[in-house]
Amino acid sequence: MTIQQTVQPTVDLAMFGGGRAVPRKLGIRPWPMVTDQDEQAVHRVLRSGRFTSASSGEQEITGLEREWARHVGTEHCVAVSNGTAALSVALGAAGVEPGDEVIVPALSFIGSAAAPLHLMAVPVFVDIDPVTFNLDPAAVEAAITGRTKAIVVVHLHGLPAELDEITAIADRHGITVVEDAAQAHGARYRGRSVGSFGAVNAFSLNVSKNLATCGEGGLITTDDADVATRATMLRQFGELIPAGGERSYVAHLLGWNCKPNAVQAAFTRSRLARLPAETAVREENVRRLLGRLAAYPGFLVPEVPRDRTHAWHILRIRVSPAAFGLADAYAGPLRAVVQRALRAEGVPAVPYQLQPLPAQRVFTGRRGFGAYPWALPGVVDRPYRAEDFPATLRVLDDSFTIQKAHLHPESGPLLDRYADAFEKVWQHREALAAIAATTDYTPHWERASEIADTEWAGAFPAR
Structure with missing residues (x-):
């Protein structure tokens, strides 16, 4: 070991008994910050009596979907209950089926890999670029097989991945790109918003996110009307829910119960304005x-x-x-x-x-x-x-x-x-x-x- 010579510090580190560099009075401010406008938005829902996407005449969820699609620059947006549900529903709407392979980065939150597993698809992990912390395009191409159906492109920490390279690889092999933009609200790649490049894409509204709700929520974006329709069906028991009129309760395909919450949608709409x-x-x-x-x-x-x-x-x-x-x-x-x-x-x-x-036990132990x-x-x-x-x-x-x-x-x-x-x-x-x-x-x-x-x-x- 060779230690660089330095000027002897005059102030001890806190771990050696010195004072802190960060005064305790400068604590971390609560996030998300809640304003009067946020509270008014929540009260608006409480007064309406319409609380989920199954409520006839509900306006907050559809309003959030419309406004987020406009913000991202896509034709459609479908709101769901959380970010992992958004990714599962997105993959299902894109046609991922049991036994298909889905490429996922080795470094991400567990939801990125659990989502394909929920569809009984096989996560195939690839390494990252150590500078961007995102998918290495060369590793993606090397992992593709005849069973590869989709690539989950995570924009880790908020930095867009190499979208042009990855989408070009996917196009050559006829593979679907699904952006996992859970941490990347508002990020842009070559002039376009993330969440507008993949065939279908997912965002999280978890309370910790840059665009947060007062709990959990998720958003799916796409330019494909059929994908948007399938996503809407998958979020609610496989039903086709009319904009007006009575609910039929007919399940046309196997879906989940991933309905969004109108209170949380209203809160997010208020925050989206800021x-x-x-x-x-x-x-x-x-x-x-x-x-x-x-x-x-x-x-x-x-x-x-x-x-x-x-x-x-x-x-x-x-x-x-x-x-x-x-x-x-x-x-x-x-x-x-x-x-x-x-x-x-x-x-x-x-x-x-x-x-x-x-290395997570759910994969090493084949606990699907x-x-x-x-x-x-x-x-x-x-x-x-x-x-x-x-x-x-x-x-x-x-x-x-x-x-x-x-x-x-x-x-x-x-x-x-x-x-x-x-x-x-x-x-x-x-x-x-x-x-x-x-x-x-x-x-x-x-x-x-x-x-x-x-x-x-x-x-x-x-x-």
């Missing part, structure tokens, strides 16, 4: 934070290509062992020590996902519908192994995230103090590198396996 202004302020606040962090070589901040915009739902920061005077093998322990130091200073640095999706879909005739039995996704493993090992704290438009002063904390940590890089070089360390994905064993044993003790 989305462009909030996005602009967030861009300014986050860019200022990342601009300061970029001055410290030990921290690798997100890169945004010139042809797209970032929604900044989550901020992922990687550490550079070389800049701390360490060999590359110390990336994991260095990240752990830096993360600990930042948290002591008041920065809520946390992991986002502890393991690649293919019994042994299905993997036991279906013709399905290729592929192993799900974390080590097959080296870029994902490296990103999980050497990075941490900041979540929610930066979403509020008035978070600027808080982010300025976060930047102070990063500067303070960088000034103490020699001491932190020394700790990283001697600390016991277990990678995220191994710890996650240990946690899973403990949780399972506690829930289902041996009898």
